[in-house]
Amino acid sequence: MLNNPRSHGLWEATAPQAPATTALDGEVSADVVVVGGGYTGMSCALHLAEAGRRVVLLESREVGFGGAGRNVGLINAGLWLMPDDLITALGPVHGERLLGLLGDGPALVMQLIDKYGIDCELERNGTLHCAVGPAGLKEIKEREAQWQRRGAPVQVLDAQETERRLGTAAYAGALLDQRAGTLQPLAYARGLAQACIRAGVIIHTSSPVIASDSKSDGWVVRTTGGAVDAEWVVVATDAYGTGPCQVTRNEQVHLPYFNLATQPLGADLLQTILPGREGAWDTRTILSSMRLDRTGRLVFGSVGALRNTGTAIHKAWARRALAKLYPQLRNIAFDHEWHGQIGMTTDALPRFHKFGRKGVGFSGYNGRGISPGTVFGRELALLILGEKSEAQLPLPRSDLVEIPFMRAREAWYEMGAQIAHLASARL
Incomplete structure (x- = not known):
C-alpha cells in the first residue's frame, strides 16, 4: 500500500481490490462526517446509512491503511484484561455491559460478513x-x-x-x-467500504483532516481539498490520528508488531499444522501469534518493527522460533513481511470521548481492533440515531489525557523487543 510492501504485506497482495474513491474536492454537506476509514468508522457509517442518514467518510490515506489493514486477523471476544479485572476497573454496570457486547462482538463481525457477502477468508473455528x-x-x-x-x-x-x-x-x-475466528483484515476493511458505498456513504480517501470547527448547529471539518458541513462528527482514527485527531493518538503508546508469511505449506504439512485453522497466540509478555491464510501460508508474528536494525533481528528470531515450534519448517522461505502499530492505553481499556457538542469517538483498542472496532462503530451510530443515550453506552466518558514521555516509551518498546529477540528463540 502506498508503494510500501512492508506496510500491509500479504494482506495487500491477496485482498480484493479497494473500491474506487476520490479525494474531497470542494464543500459538501451531510448529516454525519466520519473521520477514519478503519473498522470503527466504516461500521458507524454503514449503520447510519442503513438508517437513512447522509454520511461522508474522510480517510487521510486509503481505506484500511491503519491497524485495520495490518493486524493478524484474529476475531477475538473481549479484551486483554481478565473479565473480573474489567469489572473492577469500570464497575458492574459498564463492566458487564462491555463484556456482553464484546463477548458477542465476533458474532456481529460474522453477521456483517454474511449479510454483505464480504470475501475476507472468514474462518469460524475459534x-x-x-x-x-x-x-x-x-x-x-x-x-x-x-x-x-x-x-x-x-x-x-x-x-x-x-x-x-x-x-x-x-x-x-x-x-x-x-466464539472467535480469523479473517483477512484488509479484505474485511475493503468489504465494509464496499458495503458503505452501496448503502450511500460517500467515501473520500487521500483527504487528511487539517481543521475542525464547531458551530451552533454542528461542525465544519476541513481537509486539504475541501470541507464537510455536518451536524455530527465521529472521530474514528484511533492510534493513527493526525492533525486535530492527533489527540486520540497521543493518549496511546505505540507498540510495534510485525508479521511474516511463509510460502504456502504443502498438503502434508497442513494436515498437522493448525489443521482446524484456528488462530493462535501465546501467554508470553512479548507474545507470538500464528494462523493460516486461505492459501495455506503460515502467518507468524510478534512484537517489533521491521525497520533499521530490527529487520534482521526479528527475522532471524522468527526463523529460530519457528524451527523450534515446527522443525519441518526450518528451511521454508518467508514470502511477505510487514509491521504496524498497536495503540496501548495506560490501563489496557478503550476510551469513549466527546469532542464538544455532537462530536464523539471510541479509541484505544490495545490490540483487539476487529471485534471492538465493529461493535463500537455500531454503538456510535445508535447514539447518533437517538436509539441509545450516552448513559447506555458500554463505556463512560473519558477525558483526553496525553501520555507523558510517550515517544521515549515507544522507543524503549521497539528496542526492548529487539533485545529480547536477539537473545532468544520462542520457549
Whole structure:
C-alpha cells in the first residue's frame, strides 16, 4: 500500500481490490462526517446509512491503511484484561455491559460478513490462547473460569489436545474460544467500504483532516481539498490520528508488531499444522501469534518493527522460533513481511470521548481492533440515531489525557523487543 510492501504485506497482495474513491474536492454537506476509514468508522457509517442518514467518510490515506489493514486477523471476544479485572476497573454496570457486547462482538463481525457477502477468508473455528509453562496454564484456567461464569463457550484443552490442534508440543495447554475466528483484515476493511458505498456513504480517501470547527448547529471539518458541513462528527482514527485527531493518538503508546508469511505449506504439512485453522497466540509478555491464510501460508508474528536494525533481528528470531515450534519448517522461505502499530492505553481499556457538542469517538483498542472496532462503530451510530443515550453506552466518558514521555516509551518498546529477540528463540 502506498508503494510500501512492508506496510500491509500479504494482506495487500491477496485482498480484493479497494473500491474506487476520490479525494474531497470542494464543500459538501451531510448529516454525519466520519473521520477514519478503519473498522470503527466504516461500521458507524454503514449503520447510519442503513438508517437513512447522509454520511461522508474522510480517510487521510486509503481505506484500511491503519491497524485495520495490518493486524493478524484474529476475531477475538473481549479484551486483554481478565473479565473480573474489567469489572473492577469500570464497575458492574459498564463492566458487564462491555463484556456482553464484546463477548458477542465476533458474532456481529460474522453477521456483517454474511449479510454483505464480504470475501475476507472468514474462518469460524475459534482461537487458541496457548499456555507457556505452568504460569501460562494457570492464567488460561483463570480466564476459562471467569468467562464460563458468564456462560461463554470457552474451555481449556490439555497438552495433548493442544498439540493435536497446533502440531507442536511446545505448550502446556490452550484456551479454546469457540466464539472467535480469523479473517483477512484488509479484505474485511475493503468489504465494509464496499458495503458503505452501496448503502450511500460517500467515501473520500487521500483527504487528511487539517481543521475542525464547531458551530451552533454542528461542525465544519476541513481537509486539504475541501470541507464537510455536518451536524455530527465521529472521530474514528484511533492510534493513527493526525492533525486535530492527533489527540486520540497521543493518549496511546505505540507498540510495534510485525508479521511474516511463509510460502504456502504443502498438503502434508497442513494436515498437522493448525489443521482446524484456528488462530493462535501465546501467554508470553512479548507474545507470538500464528494462523493460516486461505492459501495455506503460515502467518507468524510478534512484537517489533521491521525497520533499521530490527529487520534482521526479528527475522532471524522468527526463523529460530519457528524451527523450534515446527522443525519441518526450518528451511521454508518467508514470502511477505510487514509491521504496524498497536495503540496501548495506560490501563489496557478503550476510551469513549466527546469532542464538544455532537462530536464523539471510541479509541484505544490495545490490540483487539476487529471485534471492538465493529461493535463500537455500531454503538456510535445508535447514539447518533437517538436509539441509545450516552448513559447506555458500554463505556463512560473519558477525558483526553496525553501520555507523558510517550515517544521515549515507544522507543524503549521497539528496542526492548529487539533485545529480547536477539537473545532468544520462542520457549
